[in-house]
Amino acid sequence: MDQAALQTLLDQLITTWENETIEFKEVGDNYSTSDIGKYFSALSNEANLRGLEKAWLVFGVNNQSRAITNTDFRNDPERLQATKKQISDGTEPSISFRNIHELHTPEGGRVILFEIPAAPRGMPIAWNGHYYARSGESLTALGLDKVDEIRQQTLSTDWSAQIVPNATVADLDDEAVRKARASFAQKHANRFTKEEMESWSLEAFLDRAKLTQNGQITRTALLLLGKAESAFRLSPHPAQLTWKLEGEERAYEHFDTPFLLTTTKLYQRIRNIQIRLLPAGQLVPHEVSKYDQGIVLEALHNCIAHQDYTRNGRIVVTEKPDKLIFENEGGFYEGQPDDYILGERTPRRYRNPFLVQAMVELGMIDTMGYGIHRMHKGQANRYLPLPDYDLSETNAVRMTIYGGVVDPAYSQMLMQRTDLSFVDVLALDRVQKKLPIPDEAITRLRRTQLIEGRKPKFHVSAVVAAATDHKAEYIRTRAQHDAHYQKLILDYLEKHGSASRKEIDTLLWTILSEALDDNQKNRKIGNLLTSLRRNGAIQNHGSDRAPIWRLAKNAE
Numbered sequence: 444m445d446q447a448a449l450q451t452l453l454d455q456l457i458t459t460w461e462n463e464t465i466e467f468k469e470v471g472d473n474y475s476t477s478d479i480g481k482y483f484s485a486l487s488n489e490a491n492l493r494g495l496e497k498a499w500l501v502f503g504v505n506n507q508s509r510a511i512t513n514t515d516f517r518n519d520p521e522r523l524q525a526t527k528k529q530i531s532d533g534t535e536p537s538i539s540f541r542n543i544h545e546l547h548t549p550e551g552g553r554v555i556l557f558e559i560p561a562a563p564r565g566m567p568i569a570w571n572g573h574y575y576a577r578s579g580e581s582l583t584a585l586g587l588d589k590v591d592e593i594r595q596q597t598l599s600t601d602w603s604a605q606i607v608p609n610a611t612v613a614d615l616d617d618e619a620v621r622k623a624r625a626s627f628a629q630k631h632a633n634r635f636t637k638e639e640m641e642s643w644s645l646e647a648f649l650d651r652a653k654l655t656q657n658g659q660i661t662r663t664a665l666l667l668l669g670k671a672e673s674a675f676r677l678s679p680h681p682a683q684l685t686w687k688l689e690g691e692e693r694a695y696e697h698f699d700t701p702f703l704l705t706t707t708k709l710y711q712r713i714r715n716i717q718i719r720l721l722p723a724g725q726l727v728p729h730e731v732s733k734y735d736q737g738i739v740l741e742a743l744h745n746c747i748a749h750q751d752y753t754r755n756g757r758i759v760v761t762e763k764p765d766k767l768i769f770e771n772e773g774g775f776y777e778g779q780p781d782d783y784i785l786g787e788r789t790p791r792r793y794r795n796p797f798l799v800q801a802m803v804e805l806g807m808i809d810t811m812g813y814g815i816h817r818m819h820k821g822q823a824n825r826y827l828p829l830p831d832y833d834l835s836e837t838n839a840v841r842m843t844i845y846g847g848v849v850d851p852a853y854s855q856m857l858m859q860r861t862d863l864s865f866v867d868v869l870a871l872d873r874v875q876k877k878l879p880i881p882d883e884a885i886t887r888l889r890r891t892q893l894i895e896g897r898k899p900k901f902h903v904s905a906v907v908a909a910a911t912d913h914k915a916e917y918i919r920t921r922a923q924h925d926a927h928y929q930k931l932i933l934d935y936l937e938k939h940g941s942a943s944r945k946e947i948d949t950l951l952w953t954i955l956s957e958a959l960d961d962n963q964k965n966r967k968i969g970n971l972l973t974s975l976r977r978n979g980a981i982q983n984h985g986s987d988r989a990p991i992w993r994l995a996k997n998a999e
Contacts, residue, residue, distance in 0.1 A: 449546040457509050463489040463577040464498040467506040472515035480533045485575035487568045490561035503554035513552035535569040536803045538789045551977045560789050565597035565796040572634045597796050602752045603663045604797035607676050610660035614673035619701035626806045627652050652804045663798045671699040683757040686712045690764045706743050722858040731825045733846040738821045741814050744807045746771035748799050765847035780832040786816030826857040829872040850875035852903040874901050928971050941993045
């Protein structure tokens with residue numbers, strides 16, 4: 444959102460004022476992450492119960508007078524955005540803010556608007572093991588009635604949550620149960636002591652791990668922990684993973700339950716050798732494994748979590764000479780794959796919420812909504828092409844993980860240019876695959892000499908942009924943090940006493956990112972001065988049309 448849209452949003456929230464899904468706080472330069480987490484849990488749960496998509500936590504507004512009071516909470520942008528990870532680390536299941544917005548109001552106050560997604564259907568959100576809710580404007584524990592209300596939202600439609608008639612703990616694989624206990628203990632080491640977890644009966648553990656319901660065996664428990672000979676209880680669903688080798692040699696193998704163990708066995712069937720990537724102008728190659736185990740298991744676990752089990756199909760992993768193709772039944776359930784590549788979106792709904800929550804408890808899925816981002820980043824860090832998704836078939840998802848080079852120039856670029864932003868890597872990956880990219884990306888990549896050719900036939904530059912002049916060009920187009928530019932302004936005023944707007948423009952114009960046009964640079968400088976004024980660092984001793992800026996400490 445731009446500043447005008449954020450101002451409109453804030454006005455609307457103030458008009459609505461505090462209720463169970465909006466909380467205003469008059470916060471200075473400090474507020475504990477623990478308290479933020481409690482409000483996140485409460486507001487997320489209340490949004491779910493009221494059928495809303497989101498809730499809001501707002502810093503910098505007095506919760507009595509409704510006046511904007513300014514907040515200095517985490518002024519550094521990177522530290523502010525780091526709040527997302529801190530929240531995702533403490534929530535269960537692991538989600539975080541959809542966005543953190545900064546608004547600099549005309550009144551001179553900085554306001555932070557935390558956009559909180561509603562808890563997914565069937566899955567209440569806990570903070571450090573405790574569920575929170577709201578009672579009017581007060582923070583309270585989420586009552587059992589509300590916990591049950593949320594959890595029952597999907598019990599009638601969630602295939603994975605259904606109780607399996609006549610199934611007992613005798614249908615569970617002993618080795619899988621031991622692995623599940625160990626995985627649960629590792630994930631929750633900060634919540635439960637080892638002695639406490641060892642004292643739990645098997646039934647108590649299965650309930651805590653969200654594999655069973657009041658001791659009754661669910662389809663989720665059989666999928667993840669069930670003996671192979673007990674898979675018949677899930678009929679007509681085959682409860683099966685298939686590995687298939689295609690190429691000069693052909694082979695296949697089926698893997699039954701328990702999926703907690705057999706996903707690793709399937710990975711071990713994949714022919715995973717070391718491949719050598721030679722950087723331009725060097726004699727020592729980079730060696731990477733053809734496939735990364737973490738990426739492969741992430742992809743396979745995603746297939747299990749999001750499979751449409753009502754279609755009675757199996758999950759298939761096809762190994763070709765240079766790639767792996769993962770196929771599961773059911774269309775992409777929430778949004779599109781591209782929505783998740785940057786790691787900024789968390790899905791609100793899941794096809795199999797009960798199964799997904801159990802997989803989170805067992806560490807099979809680390810953080811919900813970030814799997815696609817992690818796989819893309821992992822491939823980029825290995826200098827290989829990024830994963831592809833094929834949604835052309837209505838009721839199936841195919842994902843490809845590459846185990847070799849598509850365009851040597853792309854891989855060499857990543858080896859030489861470790862300073863590339865992830866957004867640029869995404870664009871270069873599309874270029875090497877002959878896919879279209881936005882005009883803005885074309886302009887940026889051309890300016891930094893990362894691509895060559897004419898639209899639409901671009902290609903990654905054959906001459907690796909590691910030479911000094913190319914690096915300098917890249918630095919000129921890469922934006923610095925606002926604090927860097929503001930420091931230059933303050934240093935100038937300290938040395939010269941005062942400066943006009945024209946002098947400030949002269950100071951900054953040539954060092955602002957060359958990706959900005961003149962109008963954007965003009966607005967950027969204006970925003971920097973406004974921010975310094977609102978923070979009390981500088982004062983205007985001229986007029987609005989002809990400002991004369993001085994350090995506030997030198998003001999008469």
